[in-house]
Amino acid sequence: MKLDNRxxxxxxxxxxxxxxxxxxxxxxxxxxxxxxxxxVCAIYVIAAVSINLINGYSGQFSLGHAGFMAIGAYASALxxxxxELKEVNYFITPIIWPxxxxxxxxxxxxxxxxxxxxxxxxxxxxxxxxxxxxxxxxVTYGFSEIIRFLICNFQSITxxxxxxxxxxxxxxxxxxxxxxxxTVIFIKRLIDSSYGRALRAISGDEVxxxxxxxxxxxxxxxxFVLGAFFAGIAGALLPSLLMAIDPYYFQIILTYQFIAIIIxxxxxxxxxxxxxxxxxxxxxxxxxxxxxxxxxxxxSIPGIPGMRMLVISILILAVILFRHRGxxxxxxxxxxxxxxxxxxxxxxxxxxx
Amino acid sequence: MPFSLFVQNxxxxxxxxxxxxxxxxxxxxxxxxxxxxxxxxxxxxxMAMFFVYYGAFLTPIPWGICAVLAIGLTxxxxxxxxxxxxxxxxxxPRVSGLCAAxxxxxxxxxxxxxxxxxxxxxxxxxxxxxxxxxxxxxxxRAITFITPVVCVVALLGLNYLIHxxxxxxxxxxxxxxxxxxxxxxxxxxxxxxxxxxxGSGLAAIGAILWAARYPQIHPFIGVxxxxxxFTAAVIGGIGSINGAIAGGFLIGFFTIMLxxxxxxxxxxxxxxxxxxxxxxLLLKPTGLFGxxx
Numbered sequence: 001m002k003l004d005n006r007x008x009x010x011x012x013x014x015x016x017x018x019x020x021x022x023x024x025x026x027x028x029x030x031x032x033x034x035x036x037x038x039x040v041c042a043i044y045v046i047a048a049v050s051i052n053l054i055n056g057y058s059g060q061f062s063l064g065h066a067g068f069m070a071i072g073a074y075a076s077a078l079x080x081x082x083x084e085l086k087e088v089n090y091f092i093t094p095i096i097w098p099x100x101x102x103x104x105x106x107x108x109x110x111x112x113x114x115x116x117x118x119x120x121x122x123x124x125x126x127x128x129x130x131x132x133x134x135x136x137x138x139v140t141y142g143f144s145e146i147i148r149f150l151i152c153n154f155q156s157i158t159x160x161x162x163x164x165x166x167x168x169x170x171x172x173x174x175x176x177x178x179x180x181x182x183t184v185i186f187i188k189r190l191i192d193s194s195y196g197r198a199l200r201a202i203s204g205d206e207v208x209x210x211x212x213x214x215x216x217x218x219x220x221x222x223x224f225v226l227g228a229f230f231a232g233i234a235g236a237l238l239p240s241l242l243m244a245i246d247p248y249y250f251q252i253i254l255t256y257q258f259i260a261i262i263i264x265x266x267x268x269x270x271x272x273x274x275x276x277x278x279x280x281x282x283x284x285x286x287x288x289x290x291x292x293x294x295x296x297x298x299x300s301i302p303g304i305p306g307m308r309m310l311v312i313s314i315l316i317l318a319v320i321l322f323r324h325r326g327x328x329x330x331x332x333x334x335x336x337x338x339x340x341x342x343x344x345x346x347x348x349x350x351x352x353x
Numbered sequence: 354m355p356f357s358l359f360v361q362n363x364x365x366x367x368x369x370x371x372x373x374x375x376x377x378x379x380x381x382x383x384x385x386x387x388x389x390x391x392x393x394x395x396x397x398x399x400m401a402m403f404f405v406y407y408g409a410f411l412t413p414i415p416w417g418i419c420a421v422l423a424i425g426l427t428x429x430x431x432x433x434x435x436x437x438x439x440x441x442x443x444x445x446p447r448v449s450g451l452c453a454a455x456x457x458x459x460x461x462x463x464x465x466x467x468x469x470x471x472x473x474x475x476x477x478x479x480x481x482x483x484x485x486x487x488x489x490x491x492x493x494r495a496i497t498f499i500t501p502v503v504c505v506v507a508l509l510g511l512n513y514l515i516h517x518x519x520x521x522x523x524x525x526x527x528x529x530x531x532x533x534x535x536x537x538x539x540x541x542x543x544x545x546x547x548x549x550x551x552g553s554g555l556a557a558i559g560a561i562l563w564a565a566r567y568p569q570i571h572p573f574i575g576v577x578x579x580x581x582x583f584t585a586a587v588i589g590g591i592g593s594i595n596g597a598i599a600g601g602f603l604i605g606f607f608t609i610m611l612x613x614x615x616x617x618x619x620x621x622x623x624x625x626x627x628x629x630x631x632x633x634l635l636l637k638p639t640g641l642f643g644x645x646x
Contacts, residue, residue, distance in 0.1 A: 055448060056448075059446075059447075059448060061448060061451045063455075126635075127631050127634040127635045128634060130638075131634060131638035133591070133638075134388075134390050134447075134451070135587065135634055135638070137390055137451060138390065138580070138583050138584065138587060138630075139630060139631070139634070141392075141580055142580050142584065142626075142627050142630065143627070145576075145577065145580065145623070146623065146624055146627045149620075149621075149623055149624060150624065153620050153621065203448075252576065253459070253462070256455055256458075256459045259452060259455050259456075260456070260459070263452050263456070267448060267449075267452075304467055305466070305467075305471065306463055306466035306467045306471060307467055309459075309463040309466070310460070310463040310464060310466075310467050312459075312463075313456060313459040313460040313462075313463045313464075314460065316452075316455075316456040316459065316460075317438065317453070317456045317457065317460055320442070320449060320452050320453050320456055321438070321441055321442070321453070324442065324445055324449050
């Protein structure tokens, strides 16, 4: 079924309006457990869609998302926490001067967190993206561990391994899902623009792309810095959602989770990342069942710590080996939905006859 | 710094450097042939430690035999990982291969957490390795002395395999030009399996010596040494075995000396490794011994 652009636009607007209504309904009526879970979903969606821009579309391979999220989280929390709260948190080594008195509202602090992460991405990108090969993977892998190291060592700035506690809870569904929506629309528009075409050309064949006059460094850097920015934004939502943050949260295993999401959703598939990202965050909660002991018909089953990640890692391997285009195989579009719907209704009609 | 302490540090640095070299070779030979960063290599390194740990802990087999058996098991593990995880994706886009490697690493780490437990465990090793030898007034732990010797023997063995056997010739050919080697009748599957076997074997030797030096093991122990070993391979020139040895030696020696001469900087030794990596990429991306593409 072919849809013209005006019809698609109308459908898009309806979908966005419906989504906003859904979010406002959820924010007002859902209990704290569900809103918290929905917020985590949004953070996973932002992170997954942004890492998909780097690893899925531009054919680079970044493992720095946990590091960028850590930068975003710390940079923003340092700005919006009140001086009194900082004084309470930094009880071992006092915080250095300008940071100890600064306090700005949540929204600008949040965006600055993203920008600082983007700056870090830019600095990391300079040495790696000029040369061909997989250097980005190995440098970003080291970078995200080094960032944790630095956070632990610079006690007077980051409070070291203690992290922050009692961070004010600003994150709500408006901020988190609002930005997730913005991320999806922004990256979709970017992919459909000339930049997106250039990125796809680069991921197909770098040499030919360069021969066609595409500036490899500029385009790769654009994708990487944008990815880092959105990672920083996703990270900045975390402390004010969890009300606490410490460097151990941002281990490389966090990046692996996002890689798992984009593998299952499909590399270069935004709707796949959104759906699997949300499902992933929810299933992380559901799979807690595996790790807590419980009794089934007089048979007591001990909880096995680490079991849910093992299940997820087996799932990733299965998907990458047997369905390496992802679970959906293709982008979920209006056409796809309508054709699915018409096929389904045809089947029903046959059955009636 | 007194002379005896200096000698101790030199021996320590040489030992650590050669351990990094052993792990780095596993990365570099696989990358040379398949253009794949084997992220699971650090976790293979970790598994070797646990094989020895459980062998010595649960069975009455003497430690030395356990270590040899563990090296064999690790080789088997490396070959199996390639067979199951990487071979089906050989024709797929490179990003898929990297994803498979990440998936493998993720799987091995979580497998270790579930089966072995996440808590650090004390690594048992024979007392012989702990004995202090006194040579010309310099106190040296036996392990500090044994590590470089074992590493050098392993490297000589590797040199023989690469340069004197038919399989080594096939590896060198596949590393130079994968497709041409296949056309010339090199059995690529066998060669790649062999490559993974050698890499895992060297990683296992490195892991056992590592665990005897730093006798505490946990499921994430391979992550950072693995990354540093890969960094060493990049610094030496990825794909080059001599480069991996030189890079590994440089990194191990450098970190030990840095801590020895500037103890206040010891918290930042890994940061310096990262800085060296960045500087290498800026100034000489092909590494010390790398060839131009």
